[in-house]
Amino acid sequence: MKIMGYRLPAMSSLILWGILWEIVGQAGVTFFIPPLSKVFVTLFEVIGTGSFQKALWDTAYAFFAGVFFSIVIGIPTGIMMGKNRLIDEMLLPWVNMFLSAPLTALVPVLMVLFGFGMKSIIITTTLFAIWIIILNTRAGVMQINRSMIEMARSFGASPMDAFFKIYFWAALPEILGGVRIGVIRAVKGVIIGQLLISIVGFGALFELYSSNFLMAHFWAVLIVLFALAFTISEVFAYLERRVAYYAAKR
């Protein structure tokens, strides 16, 4: 965007919102919103502490494990659904149901099934991320040009070759879009898991800070979380742009 001939750097609007936040915070309108400067001071105080680093590690571990499983299960499932009519008919209602289901309500059931530890948190994270990855991959496979598949068959591609050399790459733009949204949903999943299953990681920090009305701390952790989620989703957005050159010409 340009204003008065100056090209504004990306996300300039954040600066504006930051200033507004600072003003509201300094004016002392509500304890819920401390000044942004205070939040950042708190952020740097908190970030060095052992409890924060342990929380970060616990959260990152559950998050990456959940994302990992949702990708390695979700992408092949989506490809199978896009390729095979029967599998699609069987699975699609469930995928759509779980995509819109209030997964938070399922968490107590997961606790009964898988216990109160890391396993349940990882499964919760996976359940938040996987459905959109499956659906997007399926959509990506379904739009593959018919002649591309005939080409692979006519040159004698084995099912494995077709899978890894055609379907995966031809659906990659949609897959990356799905993974990007899935990753964002996984952030929600991991925090909800940590809040409801066992009070660990960032979930525990949110719980601790908000119940003690430490709003500056609360916002500081939220900003860290946002920064992490934003960075990861930008990585996928970057990868998406890398394949955009062929997304329109398949």
Added chain:
Amino acid sequence: MAMPQTETAFEAKVDNAVAVRGVSKNYGDVEALKDMSLEFPRGQLTSLLGPSGCGKTTLLKIIAGLLEPNSGEIEVNGKAVTGPGPDRAFVFQDFALLPWASVLRNVGFGLELRGVARSEREAIAEKYIKDVGLAGFEKSYPHELSGGMRQRVGLARALSVNAQVLLMDEPFSAVDEQTRRKFQEDLLNLVQNESKTFIFVTHSIEEAVYVSDQIAILLPRPSRVSEIIRPSGFRNKDAASIRRDPEYLDIVDEIWASLRSYVE
């Protein structure tokens, strides 16, 4: 009526690379092909020509092994076709290139799928890239090429697997008129220089007469081979003068006369 060449003499010495015997294909209630038989002489180019809906692409895909006929059989070099095989290579109307792969990998892709080692397949691919006139574009990607160049990649890919039978599904219909003319001239040279059998689907009468040794006219409802024409008088003339040859013009007119009633 210009029907040169005595048919019996021709058939006595002919050696067919591909034979179609009594092939039928239904899509639900629609009969796409009904009891069709046709032979394709080795080393020659046979066109399948007809109005849309006459089943010419269906027949080509059955020969390729991409579609299964409901009855009848296909023989390639005396062996029954049960699916796609290394004795046939396909050139697609919309090129069907991998958009994420370079020209070099695209041309070598057929060999890649057959498990040919990388250095070997790249050497072969480079040769055919040069043959189709794309030297210097090995590292380019399909979206950087014009439609005509993309089809040259598709052609090089089909040539590089060294199949005896080349199946071409309206290969020039997605390229502009001038490129198409150049392609047609190149195709004539290709048929002469490569000892391959070409099966060529087209809806252009002029194109079929220009490039073919044998033209099978397919008519729809029910789909059948109505006529087989073998232009021969101008086959040995140079590419530029074919379009002015009286026999060429006669055959074009004759085919149009038999097809016009099928065009809405």
